[in-house]
Amino acid sequence: MKQNSMNQQKYLRLLAQQYPNVRAASSEIIHLEAILNLPKGTEHFMSDLHGEADAFVHILNNASGAVREKVDLVLQDSLPADERAQLATLIYYPEEKLEELVSVAPDRAEWYRITLSRLVEICRLSASKYTRAKVRKALPLWNGDIINELLNKNNDILNKREYFSSVIATIIETDCAEDFIISMCNLIKHLVVDHLHIVGDIFDRGPRADIIMDLLMEHHSVDIQWGNHDVLWMGAATGSRTCIATVLSNSITYHNLEMIETGYGISLRPLALFADEVYRDSDVSCFVPKPTADSKESAVDITRAARMHKAIEIIQFKLEGQTIGRNPSFGMDDRRLLHKIDFEAGTVRLESGVHPLRDRDFPTIDPADPYALSSEEGELMVQLEKAFLRSEKLQRHIRFLYSKGGLYKCFNGNLLYHGCVPMQEDGAFLRFAFDGQTLCGKALLDWCESAARQGYYAQKGTPERQFGKDFLWFLWCGRHSPLFGRDHIATFERRLIEDQSTWVEPKNPYYAYYNDSEVCVRILREFGLEGDHCHIVNGHVPVKTKDGESPIKADGRLIVIDGGFCRAYQPTTGIAGYTLVYDSWGIHITAHEPFPGRRNAIRENKDILSTSMAFDRSEARIRIRETDIGAELQQTIADLKALLRAFKCGEIKEDSSLSMANNTQG
Structure with missing residues (x-):
């Protein structure tokens, strides 16, 4: 009989500590072989939750x-x-x-x-x-x-x-x-539900992302693919002032200050006092938060929110300029816009021409050094940074996102990611130059995830930590970032320029090619997945169902499950989101109507009206043997059989004195 190699023998000796004799190893083989023939567990896919806690809880x-x-x-x-x-x-x-x-x-x-x-x-x-x-x-x-x-x-x-x-x-x-x-x-x-997949964007827009995070932390089996809104909050939790300013601007825009103050215990009093002092007599009409159907704010509340919004967004523009300036590899110098303002004329110079500004009152911007924070702005950001770093609940949620999350996941033949795999106009994978390397495809996403982790885990005060914090902001809105998937974010233009032609945020060519089955097969192959039943599960871009758009693309190779979970998107999409269920009979996608509300759901037994459609049904029931867990179990069975042979030929001695009662895995 051929003897085991030294490394394999070492491994088998370790395995023998858990299964010390023939009876114990045989029992576990029988147990695992039986598991392989059980039906696969049900996987539930959700995406783009955007703080809509009540609808999330119901689904x-x-x-x-x-x-x-x-x-x-x-x-x-x-x-x-x-x-x-x-x-x-x-x-x-x-x-x-x-x-x-x-x-x-x-x-x-x-x-x-x-x-x-x-x-x-x-x-x-x-x-x-x-x-x-x-x-x-x-x-x-x-x-x-x-x-x-x-x-x-x-x-x-x-x-x-x-x-x-x-x-x-x-x-x-x-x-x-x-x-x-x-x-x-x-x-x-x-x-x-055996396993839950969240394909990005837990945060922003809706009111209580913190409640969703609490529930996810209680779930028995979950993974998360980060969305661009998630990495923005991850950046804020690292103390990135650029991300903090952006998070606060977004929260004011969508009336989500309750989550900031009540959910995470972050006081916005310093921002309110600063805004009231500096912008008391300023024009804030461009910074009024978006109206909501259930808003009960008074005129005084709206004015104060607009002042706070203007204060933090001007700081945001400054900090973004600083971030771009210290990271030339981001290739975004054209997005530094403050120095392109003619403050006397009240205009700004863009690639599309010179445009008049809707607001010309910027008391904290120094035209000679427009990206520098004023002393008062600097003091404010120090206070806000400390508040984000000291929020125990926020830090707990972000650690969970890092432990359970990543940029993508391959699971049971499906490739899950939130945004895109960036592409060029000709359909080739777009190449990025970072850290002296040229990266694209899977290698790019792997590197991006590593850099995102560096922003949270690298030693404080080091260049690595600072770059990682900046890179989290890049993932949020950087040029063709795999989580953002656009050329640029037009926050400045939308806020300050009347001409709506400047508001366009061109999508990465990926969103033209993801309707092509051959391209999707190439993406799947890039991540090591091949076969007729492999799919891409994609979030991020709402499906305009009311205009006839289908979430199933590329002959079923790609499924988009962001269909308007967030109420802010529902007028555009016409529905309240898509979810996906992959059980032992195949995959089916479900379209949901708007949630009638927790009160109606409980008192009137009103479920979310949903329409389910199977699009990859298996002819025979799918067994655990055919899953990723099944592959791991089959490898364990092979190892146990090798251990049996080693026992029987005397290569490893049995310990028959030990009871095998505790050796069988659950």
């Missing part, structure tokens, strides 16, 4: 219709549609809905018994494609053993029929029914 709870599907499968022959909708709402919002339903139940004990029995059946179906060990890990600590017993009941076994009835009766008798109902509802939601 997370209903798993884009997958939970209601389970309810219907179990109860469609025994329960009318309105009662199934009521039960689904209970699963989505158990604490809130339970109180309402119990209060109107004519016989509370009987309602508990029936509801628990129905939830057990739905939970059994949801758990049916997992090992018992995996289900046990999902169970709550305090009542998990009892729920586990209920899930493994069999009404056909006469000896146990009374046993299960007695368990439920005792749960009700001991006043634990409501706690068990809540536990069962949460377990169903856990089991219906």
Whole structure:
């Protein structure tokens, strides 16, 4: 028999510490082979959440219709549609809905018994494609053993029929029914979705991205592909003053100061005092925040917000100019615009010509040194930087984004990224010159992710740290950044120039080529993915459904799942976003109508109206064997078989004295 190499033998000896004898290794092989034949778990894809916490919570709870599907499968022959909708709402919002339903139940004990029995059946179906060990890990600590017993009941076994009835009766008798109902509802939601993908842009526009982040941190299995709005907040958390100014400008624009002050505990009083002092008599009409349908601000509040907006946006323009000036590799010198202003004439010189400014009152800009902060602006930014760095909750959220996130992910044959793989006009991958290297395609995204991490983790005060902080800003809005995907962001023009032709933000050629299946196949191959069932899952650019645009592009090779989750986009898109579900039968995309509101969802059992369309259905059920986890398990099985051979030929000695009871993995 050919002996194992020295390195392999060393590895097998380490493996033998976990599986010390033939029986232990054999048992694990049997266990893993069985897992390979289970159906693959359901993956749920969401993108461009933009702080819309209520809609996110609902779609997370209903798993884009997958939970209601389970309810219907179990109860469609025994329960009318309105009662199934009521039960689904209970699963989505158990604490809130339970109180309402119990209060109107004519016989509370009987309602508990029936509801628990129905939830057990739905939970059994949801758990049916997992090992018992995996289900046990999902169970709550305090009542998990009892729920586990209920899930493994069999009404056909006469000896146990009374046993299960007695368990439920005792749960009700001991006043634990409501706690068990809540536990069962949460377990169903856990089991219906095995893994959650967030394809970028958790932050900005909507009111409470911090609530979304809290929920993602509680999720049992999630990955995140950073969006450009996410890296902007990541930059702000590093103390990048450019990113901080931009974050605050965006937050004022979309009336999101509650998240800044209440969510993250960052006081904006210094900014308000500065703005009231410096811009009290200034024209701030160009800086009035965007109106909202539910805004209740007074004229005084709006004026103060406009002053704050003008104050921080002028600082933003200055800091952007500084960032571009110290990073010539960004290739953005033409976006330094303050020195192109003729302050006497009230005009600015752009490539398109000389344009009059809508606002000519800039008390803090020194025409001789327009990018320098005034002493008061400098003091303000010191205070704001400290506030962002000291926000414990913000720092916790950003560490989570770094630990669970990246620029892209390859998962079960799908390539996930938020923005684009930058391209040239001829369709070739666009090359960037960074750090003495010329980078494109996958190598570019890998380098960009490394630089983004450097901004947070490099030693403070070092050039590496400063570049990383600046690079996070570049990823947010830099020329053809893979997360931004445009030539430039026209904030200055939109704010200060009337001529709307200057507001255009030309897209990277990628967005013309991503309709081409051959190009998408080339992108997939660049990231090591080949095969008929490989896809790109893309966020970032809203799909204009009302104009007939389809989210499925390039003959199904690419799917865009940003369709207007954010309310600010819905007039443009005509819907409230797309989500994707990839289960053991294939992939289907779901289009969502606007969320009717948490109150209506709970009281009226109003779900988000959704239309689901399968576009890559498998002829046979997809098994774990065919997934990335399956490939890892098959490698583990091969290693264990090598260990068995080593035991049997005496290359490694068995330790038969050790119990194998604790060696089998869950």
